[in-house]
Amino acid sequence: MTFDRSIKIAPSILSADFANFGAEIRAIEAQGADWVHVDVMDGHFVPNLTFGPPAVKAFRPHVKTVMDVHLMIAPVDPYIDAYADAGADILTAHIEAGPHIHRTLQAIRGAGMKAGVALNPGTPADSVEHLLDLCDLICVMTVNPGFGGQKYIDMTAKVRKLRAMIGDRPIHIEIDGGMDPTTAPQMAAAGADVLVAGSAVFRGGSVDNPSVYGDNITAIRNAAERQ
Ligand code: DX5
Ligand code: ZN
Numbered sequence: 001m002t003f004d005r006s007i008k009i010a011p012s013i014l015s016a017d018f019a020n021f022g023a024e025i026r027a028i029e030a031q032g033a034d035w036v037h038v039d040v041m042d043g044h045f046v047p048n049l050t051f052g053p054p055a056v057k058a059f060r061p062h063v064k065t066v067m068d069v070h071l072m073i074a075p076v077d078p079y080i081d082a083y084a085d086a087g088a089d090i091l092t093a094h095i096e097a098g099p100h101i102h103r104t105l106q107a108i109r110g111a112g113m114k115a116g117v118a119l120n121p122g123t124p125a126d127s128v129e130h131l132l133d134l135c136d137l138i139c140v141m142t143v144n145p146g147f148g149g150q151k152y153i154d155m156t157a158k159v160r161k162l163r164a165m166i167g168d169r170p171i172h173i174e175i176d177g178g179m180d181p182t183t184a185p186q187m188a189a190a191g192a193d194v195l196v197a198g199s200a201v202f203r204g205g206s207v208d209n210p211s212v213y214g215d216n217i218t219a220i221r222n223a224a225e226r227q
Contacts, residue, residue, distance in 0.1 A: 001066060001089060001114065003170040005193045007224045008034035009217050010068055010174070013059075014050065014148045015198035021055075023207040025062040031214035032221075035066040037176075037196045038088075042073035045097055046146035053082035060087035068194075070118065070176065072145045073097065076104050084111035092116030092139050092174075095127055105134040116174070120144065121153050125161040132169055137194070138162055142187075143177030148198040152178025156190045163191025181223035188224035195224060 011033045016024035025036055038056055043049035056069060069088040073079065074097040083091050091113045095101045101117060108115040116137035117128055121144060128138060140159055143150040155175075162173055174194035175187045184195050197220055205212030 003172075005172075007188060007221055008172075008194045009201070009221050010035035010037040010194055010196045011201040011213070011217070012037040012039055012148065012176075012196050012198035014039040015202040017207070020207060021059055022062045024202075025059060027205075027207045027210040028201065028213050028217070029063070029065055031210050032217045033065065033201075033213075035068045035194065036063045037198075038067060038069045039198075040069060040071045040073060040083075041146065045074040045094065046072040048146045053079065053086045056083065056088065057086035063087075066090065068092070068116075068174075068196075070116075070139065070196075071097075072118075077107060080104070080107050080111050084113055088113050090114040090116050090137055092118050092137060094118045094120065094145070095123055095131075096120055102131060102134065105131060109134070116172075118145075118176070119158070121155065125158045125165065128162070129165065132165065132171065135171060137172040137174055138166075139174040139176050139196075140192070141176050142179070142183070145177075150178060152180075152183045154186075156186050159187060159190035159192055166191075179220060181219045184220050184224040185227050189227040195220060 011028045041050040076093040105115040114136035118139035173192045176196040179197040180200035
């Protein structure tokens with residue numbers, strides 16, 4: 001993985017057909033997805049349950065781009081090796097998931113993955129000030145995590161602040177929640193480079209009608225790049 005700040009669209013397979021993940025992943029990549037975003041939920045840190053390491057490992061051979069795994073689980077540390085074994089390229093943990101995020105980020109890198117830290121809407125930018133040299137990605141949640149299709153919460157001021165804090169460091173700013181062609185531009189303008197989108201990518205398409213995914217991805221990318 002080489003680092004750059006170009007706009008990357010990361011469809012969340014939380015909005016895919018759960019009976020057909022392999023074909024869905026191949027379809028979104030063929031239609032222009034830059035990364036594949038995988039939402040892991042535990043029914044404890046967030047009020048919803050998705051899938052765990054064996055499922056993520058089964059996704060791996062279908063992902064030719066970057067497998068971006070977003071853990072919405074607590075605790076994180078006991079599962080880091082399992083997600084490394086599953087083939088995650090980037091493993092993101094929530095800062096709110098436990099008292100020792102510093103140790104968690106070290107452990108993620110130690111297991112050979114890029115390390116991400118996610119911030120809930122109520123968590124300030126300053127909370128990552130002492131983590132900047134330990135992370136490769138900061139995920140700014142623009143919904144409260146747990147479900148796809150929620151209403152976007154504006155986090156423009158937080159993204160601007162993070163972008164200034166990051167300076168020249170090779171750290172991605174990822175936005176997760178409610179991204180579509182109307183909300184993505186302000187996030188790109190504020191300094192984000194990775195835009196996660198679930199419902200806005202999968203809406204209206206299917207593996208039998210995948211060009212809709214392509215149109216949806218292109219619409220978000222064009223809106224963000226016009227900034
Ligand atoms: C929310 C997840 C998101 C979600 C985004 O907890 O982390 O990745 O799938 O879905 P949309 O784009 O529909 O808001
Ligand atoms: Zn996510």
